[in-house]
Structures are given as C-alpha cells and as structure tokens.
Amino acid sequence: MTTVNEQVAIDHGLKKDEFKEICDLMKRTPNLTELGIFSAMWNEHCSYKSSRKHLKNLHTQGKRVIQGPGENAGVIDVDDEDAIVFKIESHNHPSFIEPYQGAATGVGGIMRDVFTMGARPIANLNSIHFGSTQHKKTKNLLRGVVKGIGGYGNCIGVPTIGGQTCFDESYNGNILVNAMTIGLVNKNKIFYSKAAGIGKPVIYVGSKTGRDGIHGASMASAVFDDKIEEKKPTVQVGDPFTEKLLLEACLELMADDSIISIQDMGAAGLTSSSVEMASKGKLGIELDLSKVPCREDKMTPYEIMLSESQERMLIVLENGKEENAKKIFDKWDLDFAVIGKTTNSKKIEIYFEKKQVADIPIDFLAENAPEYDRKWKKAKLPQKIKFKKENFKSLKIENCLKKLISNPNICEKKWVWNQYDHTVMGDTIQKPGGDSGVVRIHGTEKAVAASVDSSATYCYAHPLTGGKQVVCESWRNIISVGAEPIAITNCLNFGNPEKEKNMGEFVECVQGISEASKYLNFPVVSGNVSFYNETKDKGIKPTPSIGGVGLLKNYKNMVTMDLKNEGNIIFAIGKTEGHLDQSVFARNILNEKKGPPPEINLFNEKNNGATVMKLMNNKLILSCRDVSLGGILTTITKMCIKGKKGVKLNNLKSLINKFEYFFSEDQGRYVVEVSKKNHKKVENILKENSVHFDLLGQVQKDNYIYVDEEKISVDELAKHNKNWLMDYMAQ
Amino acid sequence: MNSSVIIFPGSNCDRDMDVALKKFGFKNEMVWHDDEQLPKSDLIVLPGGFSYGDYLRCGSIAGKSKIIKSVIDFAKKGGLILGICNGFQILTETSLLPGVLQQNKNIEFICKNVFVKVNDKNNKYFNSIDKDVLELHIAHNEGNYFCSGDELKMLEDNNLIAVSYCNEKGEVNEKSNPNGALQNIAGIFNKEKNILGMMPHPERMIDKYLSGEDGSIFFKNLLNNLK
Numbered sequence: 001m002t003t004v005n006e007q008v009a010i011d012h013g014l015k016k017d018e019f020k021e022i023c024d025l026m027k028r029t030p031n032l033t034e035l036g037i038f039s040a041m042w043n044e045h046c047s048y049k050s051s052r053k054h055l056k057n058l059h060t061q062g063k064r065v066i067q068g069p070g071e072n073a074g075v076i077d078v079d080d081e082d083a084i085v086f087k088i089e090s091h092n093h094p095s096f097i098e099p100y101q102g103a104a105t106g107v108g109g110i111m112r113d114v115f116t117m118g119a120r121p122i123a124n125l126n127s128i129h130f131g132s133t134q135h136k137k138t139k140n141l142l143r144g145v146v147k148g149i150g151g152y153g154n155c156i157g158v159p160t161i162g163g164q165t166c167f168d169e170s171y172n173g174n175i176l177v178n179a180m181t182i183g184l185v186n187k188n189k190i191f192y193s194k195a196a197g198i199g200k201p202v203i204y205v206g207s208k209t210g211r212d213g214i215h216g217a218s219m220a221s222a223v224f225d226d227k228i229e230e231k232k233p234t235v236q237v238g239d240p241f242t243e244k245l246l247l248e249a250c251l252e253l254m255a256d257d258s259i260i261s262i263q264d265m266g267a268a269g270l271t272s273s274s275v276e277m278a279s280k281g282k283l284g285i286e287l288d289l290s291k292v293p294c295r296e297d298k299m300t301p302y303e304i305m306l307s308e309s310q311e312r313m314l315i316v317l318e319n320g321k322e323e324n325a326k327k328i329f330d331k332w333d334l335d336f337a338v339i340g341k342t343t344n345s346k347k348i349e350i351y352f353e354k355k356q357v358a359d360i361p362i363d364f365l366a367e368n369a370p371e372y373d374r375k376w377k378k379a380k381l382p383q384k385i386k387f388k389k390e391n392f393k394s395l396k397i398e399n400c401l402k403k404l405i406s407n408p409n410i411c412e413k414k415w416v417w418n419q420y421d422h423t424v425m426g427d428t429i430q431k432p433g434g435d436s437g438v439v440r441i442h443g444t445e446k447a448v449a450a451s452v453d454s455s456a457t458y459c460y461a462h463p464l465t466g467g468k469q470v471v472c473e474s475w476r477n478i479i480s481v482g483a484e485p486i487a488i489t490n491c492l493n494f495g496n497p498e499k500e501k502n503m504g505e506f507v508e509c510v511q512g513i514s515e516a517s518k519y520l521n522f523p524v525v526s527g528n529v530s531f532y533n534e535t536k537d538k539g540i541k542p543t544p545s546i547g548g549v550g551l552l553k554n555y556k557n558m559v560t561m562d563l564k565n566e567g568n569i570i571f572a573i574g575k576t577e578g579h580l581d582q583s584v585f586a587r588n589i590l591n592e593k594k595g596p597p598p599e600i601n602l603f604n605e606k607n608n609g610a611t612v613m614k615l616m617n618n619k620l621i622l623s624c625r626d627v628s629l630g631g632i633l634t635t636i637t638k639m640c641i642k643g644k645k646g647v648k649l650n651n652l653k654s655l656i657n658k659f660e661y662f663f664s665e666d667q668g669r670y671v672v673e674v675s676k677k678n679h680k681k682v683e684n685i686l687k688e689n690s691v692h693f694d695l696l697g698q699v700q701k702d703n704y705i706y707v708d709e710e711k712i713s714v715d716e717l718a719k720h721n722k723n724w725l726m727d728y729m730a731q
Numbered sequence: 732m733n734s735s736v737i738i739f740p741g742s743n744c745d746r747d748m749d750v751a752l753k754k755f756g757f758k759n760e761m762v763w764h765d766d767e768q769l770p771k772s773d774l775i776v777l778p779g780g781f782s783y784g785d786y787l788r789c790g791s792i793a794g795k796s797k798i799i800k801s802v803i804d805f806a807k808k809g810g811l812i813l814g815i816c817n818g819f820q821i822l823t824e825t826s827l828l829p830g831v832l833q834q835n836k837n838i839e840f841i842c843k844n845v846f847v848k849v850n851d852k853n854n855k856y857f858n859s860i861d862k863d864v865l866e867l868h869i870a871h872n873e874g875n876y877f878c879s880g881d882e883l884k885m886l887e888d889n890n891l892i893a894v895s896y897c898n899e900k901g902e903v904n905e906k907s908n909p910n911g912a913l914q915n916i917a918g919i920f921n922k923e924k925n926i927l928g929m930m931p932h933p934e935r936m937i938d939k940y941l942s943g944e945d946g947s948i949f950f951k952n953l954l955n956n957l958k
Contacts, residue, residue: 150840154870155781157743241741241784331765333740419840421870423932424779426747429940440940555940 004035012039018370025364033302033350033358037365040268040306041275044531047369050497051529054510059518064486065525072113072193072264074525075185076487078551082441083187084448085119088127088180088491088547090530094235095177099144103128104152104238105310106179111156112264115247116313118191118254119183122425123439124153126163126179127452127491127545131172133408133728138167141175142416143729148238149179150419155240156247159428160420161437163452167408170456173535178491180547182450184441191254193263195281195316195342200260202274202285202340203322205329206246206312210295212236213269213308242311242334249332250313258321265312271305273314274340275348279366284345289352293335301352316342376503379463385581385595392659397633398712400589400663401705404630405637406720407584408728415725429555433642435480435626436548440555447555449483451548456541458597461582463505463542467512468600472667474548475520476626479609480670482559482616483550488517490527490546495539497531505542506531513544519602520609522548559616561625563643566701568622569679570647572632574608574669575692578660584629585663598665604692605668611689612670620678620685627669633662635671636696637705641718646700649707654694658708673699732757732957734774737802739764739793744779744815744934751934752776755950764796773957774811775802777818779870779932789832789873790820799825811855811957812926816871819918819928828921828928829886830878835871836911842870844942845909847894847917847931848901854924856893860952864901865894865945867931869909874930876912876919886919893927894918 002008009019012035022038023029030038044050060068066083067075073087091106111121128145131138142165153160158181213236253259261281263273270292278285289304299307317325322338329336343349348365350358404410417432429447430438436451453473459466471488478485490513495502517524533540552558563570580586581595615621623643627635636647654661674682686693700706703714734757738745745761752759752774760770769775782793793799799821806812806827814822822828835841847865849857878886886892896915898907908915910930918929936946 147839154840154842154872155741155743155784157780239784241781241786244741244743244781244784418843421840421842423842423868423870423935423942424743424747426750426935426937426941431942558940 002032004029004032009035012036013043014039018042025368033305034360036302036306037271037358037360040271041365042369045267046272048529049370050372050374050531051506052371053373054507057510058514058524060523060525062487062521062523065523066187068525069527072116074487074489075117075190076525076549077187078446081186081188083185083190084549085114085117085183085185086181086489086547086549087113087526088178088452088489088545089113089528090491090493091177091179092175092493092530092533095145096175098235099141100148100151101235101237103145103148103177105236106177107149107152108238108240108243108310109266110179110181111158111243112266114181114183115250116191116262116264117185118189119185120251121158121181121183123182123437123450124158124160124180125437125450125452125547126160127454129166129168129171129176129543131167131175132169133167135169135172139729145177146416146419152238152240154421156244157424159422159424159439160417161422161428161439162432162450164454165413165416166454168456168541170541173538174533174540176493176543178545180452180489182448182549189254191259191262193261193277193280195261195277195283197260198283198342198344200319200342201317201322201338202287202342203315203317203325204292204312204337204339205315206334207239207242207309208293208295208335209299209304209307210309211299211303211307214303214306236308236310238310245332245334246311246313249329249334252328253325258318258325260316260318262313262315265314267308269306269308270314275362275365277314277316278348278362282346284343284347284349284362285340286343286349287340289350291337291339293337301350301357374497374503375500376507377500379504379508381462382594382596385592387580387590391590392657395659397658397662397707397710400585401633401637401712401717402720403589404584404634405717406724407588408724410584410630410634411724412722413725414722415729429558430481430560434561435477436483438481438552438558445554447552447558449478449481449550449552451477452545453477454543454545456543457582459505459509459544460541461597463508464512465597465600466542467509467544468516469597469667470544470546471513471516471520471522472600472605473628474546475522475609476670478548478550479612480559480624480626482557483552484613485522485548485550487523487525488546488548490524490544492527492529493533493540493543493545494531495534502539509542509544516600516602520606559621559624561623561639561642563639563645563673563699564622566699567676568699569674569676570696570699571672571674571682572669572694572696573612573672573686573691574604575666576632576654576661576664576669576694577666578656578664579666580660580664583631583663583665585631598667600667607689608668608691611686611691612672615682615685620674620682621672622675623673625671627671629665631663631665632671637717639671640705640714641721644703646702646704646714647697648700649697650695671696732773732954733771734759734776735762735770735772736776736778737762737764737798739782739796741782741784742778742780744932747934748776748778751937751946751950754937755954757954762798764793764798766798767801769801769805774813775805777814777821779816779818782817782821790817790824793821794824803827806926809923809925814928815932816930819930820873822926822928827926828919829882830876832873833875833877834873835875840872841909845869845931846897846899846907848897848903849894850892851890854920855956856927856953858956860948862948864897865949866943867933867945868935868942869931871930874910874912876916878913883913889922891920891922892916893920894929
C-alpha cells in the first residue's frame with residue numbers, strides 16, 4: 001500500500017495546509033484509505049469550503065417551506081397532504097469529458113436525490129450551456145448531452161417538461177449541464193438522511209460497486225488542463241434501467257415504516273453517504289467492506305469507499321426489518337446487503353477482511369472540514385452606453401426581428417426537446433417551449449409550474465444585478481402560466497474561487513439572489529455549487545441557474561402564450577425605459593458588448609407580478625408571456641407564432657425610439673392579451689395598483705405584424721425561429 | 732369489461748394505461764411479469780416503456796418472461812391483446828406479430844404528436860370508429876417498422892396494416908413518416924385481428940388539457956365494441 005506523505009495528499013487535491021491539519025487532528029498520518037476519505041469529504045464539492053460562508057446569507061425561509069437547504073433536496077407544502085420535493089444539480093465536468101454519460105448520470109443523480117426523500121419524480125428540467133456555435137466541439141457536445149439527458153429520463157419514464165439551451169463562447173472549454181427534478185410526496189411521509197438509534201443495520205442496495213467514478217468529486221473540483229481526456233475513467237456510467245428498479249423498490253419499501261434514514265450514494269459514493277448520515281444523527285457508523293457487492297475482482301477498501309458507481313443507496317433500517325426489505329429488493333432483482341451498523345462511537349470505523357482499515361471521528365470529516373473566507377473583488381457597475389441616432393439609421397425592424405428570433409439563444413429548441421419524452425405519466429399540460437412547463441399533481445385539480453433560467457451575460461456585466469435578475473426572471477416565468485411562485489433551487493456555476501474576480505462574481509451573484517428572493521418571498525430551498533469551471537486559465541461567465549417552482553390551485557386556470565382571438569387587446573405591463581445595454585439587440589445588431597445589464601427594481605417587479613396574478617385570478621388574461629431576451633417585439637412575435645395570429649401595433653407614444661422600445665430588455669414586464677369586453681376592467685385594476693402599462697395593439701386574423709410602416713410575415717418569422725437549430729444540427 | 736396491464740421491470744406507461752382504461756370504464760388489474768396466470772380478462776395490454784432497459788433488443792427479454800406463455804395461450808384462443816410502443820416491440824419479439832422495430836431513421840428519440848390513418852375497421856379495435864384520421868402521440872427511439880417482402884405482402888393482402896402515419900388530411904406520404912417505418916406503418920394486426928401492436932400512445936391523449944383527445948375516441952370505441 002502506498003505510504004502517505006504530503007505529495008500523495010497533494011495528488012488527492014488537498015492543499016499542504018489541509019494535509020497538515022488532517023495529521024494534527026488525527027494525531028498521526030492517515031493511511032491511504034483514510035486519506036482518500038478525507039480528500040473526498042474536504043473537497044469543494046462535498047464541503048462547500050469556499051462557498052459556505054456566503055450561502056448562509058441566502059433567504060431560505062417561507063411559510064410553505066418544509067425543508068430548506070441541507071437535505072438531499074428541498075421540500076415545499078402545496079396544500080392538502082401534498083408536498084413537492086425538488087433540487088437542481090450540476091454535472092459540468094463529467095459532461096464535457098464524456099457528454100452522453102456525464103449528462104445521463106447527472107439526471108440519474110438528481111432523480112435519486114428526490115426519490116431518496118420518498119417522493120416519486122414527476123418532472124425533469126435542465127439548463128445546458130455550450131460554447132460558441134462556431135466552436136468545433138459544440139455540435140457534438142450538444143448532441144451527446146441531449147441524448148444523455150433523454151436516454152436517462154425517457155427510460156425512467158419521467159417527463160422532461162422544460163429547460164433552456166444557451167450558447168456563449170465562454171463555455172467553449174467548459175460546458176454546463178444542470179439537471180433538476182421535481183417529485184411529489186405525502187407531506188407526512190418524507191424521508192431524511194439523518195440516522196437515529198444505535199445498533200441499527202446499515203443496508204446497501206442497488207447496483208454493484210465498480211471502479212468507475214473513483215475521485216469523481218475531486219475531478220469536479222479541479223480546473224481542466226490539456227490532459228482532460230485522461231480523466232475519462234473518472235466519469236461514471238449510468239444505467240437508467242437499474243435506477244427505475246431502484247426507484248420502484250425504494251418507494252415500495254417506504255410505504256411501511258421500516259426506514260430510519262436513507263441517502264443516495266452520489267458524489268464521493270459510500271464515503272459521503274455514510275459520513276453524512278452519521279454526522280446528521282450525531283452517531284458513529286461501522287462498515288464491513290467485505291460485504292459490499294462488488295462488480296469487479298479484488299477491489300481495495302480505498303476503491304470501494306471512493307467509487308462513484310451509480311444507482312446505489314444506503315439505508316438505515318429498524319431492527320428486524322431486514323428480511324422484509326430484502327424481499328422487496330429481491331423482487332426487483334437488486335443487490336441487498338447488510339454492510340454495517342450505527343454505533344455510539346461518533347467515528348467511522350471501516351473493516352475489510354476482518355482488519356480495521358480506517359478509523360476517523362466523524363466530526364473531522366464534516367464539522368472540521370475547512371471553511372475559507374476567500375478574498376473577492378467587488379464589481380463596478382459599467383457605464384451606460386450612449387447610443388447615437390446614426391446607430392439605428394439604416395436598420396429595419398423586420399431585419400432586426402429576423403436576426404433576433406433566429407439567435408441561438410432565442411430560437412425555438414424543438415430539436416432538443418423532441419428528444420425528451422415530455423408527455424409520459426399523462427399529466428403534462430404545458431410542454432417545453434412556453435415560459436414554464438406545467439404538470440398536474442396526479443388525480444387532483446392542482447398543478448406544478450417550473451422553469452429554469454440563467455442570464456450569464458447580465459451576471460458577467462454586473463454580478464449583483466445579474467443575480468437579482470435571474471430570480472426575477474424565474475418568478476415572472478412562473479406567473480406567466482398562471483401559477484403562484486413558491487420557491488427556488490439554485491445551481492451556482494462559477495470559475496475558480498481562488499481568483500478574486502471569480503470569487504467576487506460568486507459572492508455578489510449570491511447576494512443578488514438573496515436580495516431578490518427575500519423581497520419576492522421566493523426562498524431558496526436547495527441547490528449546489530460548481531466551482532472551477534475553467535479550462536486553461538479561462539473561466540466561464542458567472543452562471544447561476546435558478547429553478548423556480550410554483551403552484552396552480554386549479555390547472556384549468558393555466559395560461560398559455562399563444563394569441564387567442566382576433567380583435568383582442570394586447571397590453572405591455574411594466575415600464576419600457578429603452579435599456580439596450582447587454583441586450584441581444586445591442587450585442588448582435590449594434591455590436592456593442594459593453595454597458596450595465598438592465599436595472600432591477602424589486603418594488604416594481606413584485607407589484608407588476610402580483611397584479612398580473614390578480615388579473616389572472618379574475619380570469620381576465622387570455623394569453624401571457626414575460627418579456628426577456630430580445631425585448632417586447634420578440635415576445636409578441638413568439639406569441640404570434642404559437643397562436644398562428646398577427647398583430648397590429650399602435651403608433652408609439654414613447655419618447656424613446658422604436659428600436660429602444662421594441663428591443664430593450666427592461667425588467668419586470670409582461671405582454672398579455674385581453675378581450676375587448678374586459679379592456680377597461682383590466683385598465684382599472686392596473687391603475688388601482690399603480691402598474692405602468694402601454695396599449696400595444698390588437699390581435700389580427702391575418703398572419704402579419706404591422707409595426708410602424710412595416711408589414712412583417714409571421715410565417716416568415718416562424719421559419720427563422722423554428723429552423724435555425726434544426727439547420728445548424730443538420731449541417 | 733375486464734382488462735389487465737402487464738408490468739415488466741422497466742415498464743413506464745403502465746400507470747398511464749391503467750388510468751386511461753379505468754377512465755373509460757374498464758375494470759383493470761395490474762399483472763406482474765413473474766406471475767404465471769392471467770386474471771380473467773377481455774383485453775390484455777402490454778404497455779410502453781423500457782422493459783429490461785431495452786437491453787439486448789427492445790422487448791426481447793420481456794418476450795421470454797414467465798407471464799408471456801399465458802399471453803400467447805390467451806391470444807391463440809382469440810383473446811384481445813393490445814401492445815403499445817414497447818408492447819408492440821414485445822409482440823414482434825414473441826412472433827405474435829411479424830416484423831421488427833428498428834431504430835428511428837434519424838437515430839434520435841422522437842416525442843411528438845402525429846396523425847395516423849385507420850386503414851381497417853373490420854376488427855374489434857376500430858369497428859364503427861367515427862374518424863378516419865386520429866391525432867396520437869409518439870415517444871420512442873425504435874419505432875421504425877420493417878419486415879420481409881413476403882410478410883409485407885401478407886399484411887397488405889389481408890388488410891392487416893392497422894394504422895399508417897399520415898398528415899392531417901389523411902395523406903400517407905414520406906413527409907408524414909416520423910421514423911422511417913416501411914410503408915409508414917404505425918401499427919399492425921395479426922391474421923385474426925385480435926392482436927394489435929402500434930407505436931402511438933392513445934393513453935396520452937385522453938383529455939383536452941393533454942396533447943389531444945383522440946385517444947379518448949379510441950378507448951370509448953374499443954369498450955363499445957367489446958360490450
């Protein structure tokens with residue numbers, strides 16, 4: 001066995017100081033197995049050592065919050081006996097190295113986090129970011145990731161109801177794959193990871209342990225260099241079929257009261273699952289690794305403890321329930337082994353072939369894990385760009401609109417979501433492509449709306465504003481389908497925290513998220529942090545992905561974005577100031593990449609959103625879409641395409657020019673369709689609530705957008721919108 | 732009317748089918764693949780999903796499971812068997828239906844609404860159905876039907892091509908073929924027309940809030956024909 005010294009520790013991703021600290025705590029040099037366990041528990045992925053200090057500032061409370069951050073997933077109350085369990089998680093590094101398996105196991109991992117808590121997954125979403133569409137790797141990565149996400153989710157039979165696909169050159173060497181799962185559980189039957197009781201059997205169930213994924217968590221906490229291809233063996237291989245069996249078997253076992261605690265073996269496998277269970281229960285745990293079902297011969301304790309083989313769970317059972325539990329797992333053809341017991345030692349004690357191979361106090365691994373207060377730099381708000389008249393002189397709205405609507409970040413992503421089964425389980429009432437995906441809570445009148453959003457461009461320009469904006473965007477997307485926003489989960493994708501600039505981006509984005517979620521009463525209940533998204537010294541743009549969840553008390557009141565009827569009135573709700581800086585229009589048509597992101601006014605955001613909800617509750621809104629990338633005209637165009645209608649837009653009464661009005665990305669805005677009959681009623685409610693609105697125009701029967709002097713064919717725009725990605729992938 | 736839905740490890744449309752059958756008045760029971768006996772049934776359904784993870788070949792391992800022997804006996808006595816998606820694949824693997832289902836031509840999973848033309852109404856499934864074109868939903872990776880020239884001739888000569896992919900107007904052409912299936916075949920019967928295998932999922936189209944309602948027409952009609 002390798003002798004442990006400082007170099008071996010460094011090879012495990014530990015810093016010199018950290019190794020010294022470990023030796024001091026242990027009062028001896030750890031053996032290799034112990035060092036492996038420390039390196040897994042003390043890396044960024046498991047210990048949150050750079051982020052913990054700042055994550056404490058997140059807003060996590062709310063009257064519907066049953067479980068906030070710290071468990072396998074967050075839980076919210078959705079009335080009656082029902083609770084929703086949800087979380088988003090990154091699988092960035094593995095997906096860049098091996099897109100299919102990386103993405104697939106990302107989906108598998110997040111689903112396990114949700115069903116570990118006793119919930120049946122009812123919807124998946126994802127947020128995926130790729131490099132420039134010109135980059136040679138982008139197409140293959142996109143194809144592989146989409147196939148991987150579909151391959152896993154489709155097989156399990158959970159609908160993928162939404163998400164986003166973004167492109168930006170900052171992801172050329174480091175793509176992002178964030179997967180989110182939503183599950184449904186009876187609120188009196190939620191399972192937690194905290195172990196309780198001494199001498200209780202510790203059970204291993206699921207797939208056998210192999211050598212795949214050893215040190216996966218450490219790989220995910222390191223920057224990439226030229227040798228990333230060599231890291232392929234650290235990527236796990238997914239088996240959705242086994243996961244489906246594991247899901248059914250676990251839910252069957254959960255139906256009675258034999259489980260004390262349950263934890264999936266995700267990052268850092270058996271190590272982190274056993275340590276976390278013991279740590280939360282303030283107990284010790286004893287494991288006999290000879291009893292772990294192994295896929296390969298002669299696996300060492302070190303390998304068994306650090307393997308990240310997928311589709312495995314660790315369960316602490318009530319005494320005497322082993323036989324009944326085994327029957328269930330036998331029925332589903334899954335491995336089942338009693339591999340240890342809980343103890344009062346507050347240590348993790350590991351045996352292999354009757355010899356003790358590791359003996360570490362749990363606190364050293366959990367509470368004593370390092371926490372850093374890393375240096376960070378505050379970002380200045382960039383100066384606003386003064387656009388001149390001649391910038392707009394030769395522009396025609398039609399040409400701009402065609403360019404925007406076929407922009408890779410705005411165009412329709414049907415190529416992606418046609419590969420995801422989005423209708424299995426028979427409750428998907430809003431498919432991908434709208435503001436939020438919506439699934440019914442089976443057998444009830446209720447439905448859950450969910451959306452995943454990110455705005456790396458804004459976050460990069462000014463992290464504090466960007467952080468706020470993503471939360472607001474999520475809140476608007478939930479409201480736009482007629483749901484009440486309840487809570488969010490965040491996946492914080494950043495560069496190297498050891499660099500002050502990147503750390504600053506993290507700190508300020510988190511601050512922005514915190515401020516907005518507090519103001520909007522939209523708490524964070526779960527999430528994860530992914531640092532070191534950097535290749536050869538080049539970091540990604542700061543990319544917090546926010547997964548928002550909302551509740552529709554009656555799904556029949558759901559609102560969609562397609563324009564409904566000729567003659568109806570179109571309102572813009574919220575004020576258009578003409579902020580073009582950082583907009584898709586400024587960046588792609590005016591070629592101006594500088595300037596601040598649009599300002600967030602939380603008061604208006606909340607007031608506008610609450611008023612739209614009020615209008616919807618009074619059934620006054622026939623269709624709705626929030627205004628985001630590409631501005632008001634892009635939003636209207638999408639509503640026209642979806643509804644196969646046209647619009648006649650009124651002449652502007654605004655002081656800003658038409659390009660600023662139609663393409664600016666000011667926040668807190670919605671476009672809504674109202675019947676003629678309700679026109680005044682809606683105006684009155686908006687006025688009573690001091691909400692700014694503009695009367696944009698009327699729905700037309702013919703498929704044209706009449707704007708200013710121009711007449712633009714919706715069919716033409718639809719072609720641009722729908723074909724871009726299909727054509728790109730077909731080339 | 733009594734129906735049974737068989738659950739294989741990896742089935743994932745079993746519940747959806749159960750919901751649909753019950754909604755339209757069937758008394759449905761779920762049957763585990765490892766059982767040997769079928770409950771008394773007027774209709775057996777092999778649901779969609781990924782039985783045995785689609786390992787080896789879609790449907791092949793399920794085709795060897797314990798319950799299948801009873802299913803084959805039931806079929807031979809003229810019992811009604813409906814295989815949807817993976818269920819269709821299982822039926823071809825057990826040779827209750829001819830041909831195979833290959834990977835989609837574009838080598839991608841496809842999830843979307845499609846139209847199918849009902850080619851034959853002289854059977855329990857489509858007798859007196861009042862529509863010739865149904866809008867249904869597909870979600871599969873291996874739906875590209877293929878069979879030998881002789882088998883195709885046999886299917887055609889006996890009116891056994893139950894449903895074909897078509898456009899909204901009922902025109903069967905290459906453009907309306909989502910997966911490369913031979914002759915746009917979306918579903919077929921056995922010679923006696925008591926067995927129907929098809930790729931589209933009627934159980935996903937059973938109320939107006941879902942992808943559509945033509946599945947409701949299918950189930951209501953089927954129940955009426957069995958009464």
